[in-house]
Amino acid sequence: MTRLLRKAELHCHLEGAVPPALALAQARRYGVATDAFMKDGAYVWHDFTSFLGAYDAVSGLFRSEDDYALLTETYLDDLAAAGAIYSELFISPDHAEAVGVGADAYVAGIGRGIEAVRARSGIECRMVVVGLRHCGPERVEWAARYAAAARNPLMTGFNMAGEERMGAVADFARAFDIARDAGLGITIHAGELSGASSVRDALDLIRPTRIGHGVRAVEDPGLLARLADEGVVLEVCPGSNVALGVFPDFPAHPLRRLQAAGVKVTLNSDDPPFFKTSLEREYEIASRIMGFSDEELDTMTRTAIEAAFVDEETRARLLARL
Ligand SMILES: Nc1ncnc2[nH]cnc12
Numbered sequence: 317m318t319r320l321l322r323k324a325e326l327h328c329h330l331e332g333a334v335p336p337a338l339a340l341a342q343a344r345r346y347g348v349a350t351d352a353f354m355k356d357g358a359y360v361w362h363d364f365t366s367f368l369g370a371y372d373a374v375s376g377l378f379r380s381e382d383d384y385a386l387l388t389e390t391y392l393d394d395l396a397a398a399g400a401i402y403s404e405l406f407i408s409p410d411h412a413e414a415v416g417v418g419a420d421a422y423v424a425g426i427g428r429g430i431e432a433v434r435a436r437s438g439i440e441c442r443m444v445v446v447g448l449r450h451c452g453p454e455r456v457e458w459a460a461r462y463a464a465a466a467r468n469p470l471m472t473g474f475n476m477a478g479e480e481r482m483g484a485v486a487d488f489a490r491a492f493d494i495a496r497d498a499g500l501g502i503t504i505h506a507g508e509l510s511g512a513s514s515v516r517d518a519l520d521l522i523r524p525t526r527i528g529h530g531v532r533a534v535e536d537p538g539l540l541a542r543l544a545d546e547g548v549v550l551e552v553c554p555g556s557n558v559a560l561g562v563f564p565d566f567p568a569h570p571l572r573r574l575q576a577a578g579v580k581v582t583l584n585s586d587d588p589p590f591f592k593t594s595l596e597r598e599y600e601i602a603s604r605i606m607g608f609s610d611e612e613l614d615t616m617t618r619t620a621i622e623a624a625f626v627d628e629e630t631r632a633r634l635l636a637r638l
């Protein structure tokens with residue numbers, strides 16, 4: 317039973333965390349038809365491309381600063397109730413611009429949500445700005461420049477998500493340089509839809525302290541040794557990997573092999589309602605199906621806090637709560 321364990325999450329996309337009931341309420345408010353991406357109260361998609369389509373459609377239901385404050389509060393209230401003391405939310409200023417909210421109002425709404433939930437539950441949260449790979453290097457650089465210029469104490473990291481099979485990692489190195497030079501923490505999606513070579517490219521060209529997913533590093537023992545040696549932390553999302561068919565089922569998932577190879581691993585929900593999961597369920601799966609003990613789960617939570625994009629005083633405070 318993992319319910320009582322303290323938890324931390326490094327990898328959750330805010331627009332991927334919209335509960336279907338909230339999406340329906342927003343759709344009703346704005347007079348949007350939901351049949352193309354929802355059925356019987358659940359999101360509908362069949363592969364990564366259609367997942368991204370459904371994700372974009374749901375993002376389009378949030379159109380104001382208040383909408384984003386509501387979404388942030390809804391997710392963080394649930395996460396705190398499940399025992400989480402820390403959360404990093406991946407945010408996409410690109411989505412905000414696409415729906416006409418504007419990145420500043422978007423970030424202001426999310427910031428309000430973070431502060432409201434922290435005041436009532438104590439959960440700490442930071443924003444990690446995400447550039448979308450399928451939008452190309454120029455848009456990703458725009459996102460990096462936006463994050464670098466913001467100087468917002470709640471916005472502490474930079475990431476790239478989206479269609480991993482598009483473009484070469486090298487094309488995005490400049491965006492990450494901009495973010496790193498501004499003092500932001502660096503993580504990148506790799507080794508999810510593409511194989512071990514994408515993880516190698518990320519390490520060589522981006523020099524992240526963390527990798528989103530990274531699970532297909534398991535295809536290359538030399539790479540596993542390198543990840544362990546360099547202490548790079550993997551943001552592992554088993555429910556997402558199984559839902560997207562990266563691995564056929566949980567017993568086949570490599571979380572145990574990664575951990576046994578000495579790689580630092582953490583548990584995350586990615587886009588929870590799209591993958592019928594939650595952070596709590598990820599801990600339960602790791603416990604019941606993968607056989608991790610409570611001590612091993614606590615180690616993953618500690619790893620997440622140690623790798624969090626926070627100042628050292630906040631990190632010490634969070635570690636003291638474990
Ligand atoms: N699992 C995932 N991989 C890449 N980009 C994403 N954006 C939202 N979820 C994602």
Ligand SMILES: [Zn+2]
Binds near residue numbers: 327329477505528586
């Ligand atoms: Zn992700």
